[in-house]
Amino acid sequence: MLNILYFARLKETLGQGAERIDLPAGVTDVAGLTAWLRTRGGAWEQELAATRPVRVAVNQDMARGDTRVNDGDEVAFFPPVTGG
């Protein structure tokens, strides 16, 4: 299982803050997982498009496209941060 979290604008446009899914076959890293989510179409395709400034964290550490994703991981998707 993967625990996927969405924050801020993404949580609103995707209509959910969290979901649990089975690790999709063939997905090994962040880029792969993002591409798999995009295949859902609609808001997923738009919000997670490569041209959008989406940030990803794996197990609460900032990740990159080639960061590994393993069964049991917590993967979060969110816009660039705006605190302070």
Added chain:
Amino acid sequence: MNEPVHPAALAAGRTEIRVHEADFDVGREIAALRAGNAGIGAVASFIGVCRDLNDGDQVAELVLEHYPGMTEKALAKIADEARARWDLIDILIVHRVGRMLPTDQIVLVVVTSAHRGESFAACEFLMDYLKTQAPFWKKEQTPEGSRWVDARATDDAAAQRWN
């Protein structure tokens, strides 16, 4: 009988990170950090405050969302990075979340050290990194409705100058 306190133990200081809805009292926070530590020669602080204007629009209120767990982890990492760069005694980071109104305090960073140079530099570094690395998001209420605040390129540039 009390054990004599070794000066080095006092000078070691501490890192404290808090994320909560409640407001903070700057005077009280600094007094608690300094309490009894004669090794501190400098205290630098930064307070971020909610304004009533952003990108030309009136802001009635601000809602700050964060990623519980990662926020604390990211801030601890930023504090460790500051300690690796400068000789610091204490680091305090307090960041509020939830609903805030113009003039409300949002964030407090306090750094103590033996001499001012370290505190000044580390305080600015901590804020620059917090603004680009810590998972907080602001949503503003304006006369046109609510909107998520966009990240600024100037914040990225500010963080990059420390590389």
